[in-house]
Amino acid sequence: MDSSNKVNITVNGQQMQSAAAHLAALIAELGLTENKLAVECNGVIIAPDSFQSQPVTDGDVIELIRFVGGG
């Protein structure tokens, strides 16, 4: 595969390469189907209705957050 189609990003503290053009594609690329996912891109919260419009670019630091059990 032509690696110039991929960008270097950090997701949840892990460095990785992604071919995703936008957040929704990244989430699909990672095989995630989370109910109520919370996302931060470079420290900015991205609402779910913006996942398709938020681009994934080289150097992005992304946090994918979900709900877990807690008190």
Place this chain on the structure above:
Amino acid sequence: MHTDDSLVIGGKRLQSRLFTGTGKFGREDVIPAIAEASGSQVITVALRRVDLGGRGGNILDHIPPHMQLLPNTSGARTADEAVRIARLARASGAGDWIKIEIISDARNLLPDGYATARATEVLAKEGFVVLPYMNPDLYVARDLVNAGAAAVMPLGAPIGSNRGLQTREMIRILIEEIDLPIVVDAGIGAPSQACEAMEMGAAACLVNTAIATAADPVRMAAAFGRAVAAGRDAWLAGLGRVLTEGGAASSPQEGTFTGFLDE
């Protein structure tokens, strides 16, 4: 016929005064049974990174849709971190309620009241329904009221300890002095303790560990539901007076025929 004794927080009318947690359960699929057995209508959850390795399900799949989600800001050590977590929770579609939990004490998990008041002010202004978790201190409670909290949640004992209402005197003072629902949160280890908190006039109790660590969590959840309701009824009924010394017979003094009491 009793008048409506529902608890109103953030404009939401609650029939149950038992809030429950979802932490420490070995199996998340027990949560629907816990919810049903307890009658609880408010349930806490936490926010954490998605496991990119694919392990771990989604807790929300197990929470009955009628329940009010109460995300907590666990993991926050500062007001800024709590605000960040709260905004993430809301942005994901989990609703407006937030339990502020700001802790930088790893041993006893005591909450930072100063930071909690600051975070409460920011989040209340942004329209969150803020339920701050706190160490029962009157001045912190007053700051929380002024900051726009929807309730105040004092601890009975350290999180997860099951040691009960160690702070009962301070909780009693908050109930007397603070004009917001007082939800006793943390440390309640037995239904009798939740009952006692309600008898003191608490608005509600939040219980997680005591249910999750019980030998039979579903049965314990049911017990807690009844205990909270019983304590609430006792409060509304008005506890009888306590004699500081001696006793007072419950059967009449007159008409005895045993001669035993003749003077």
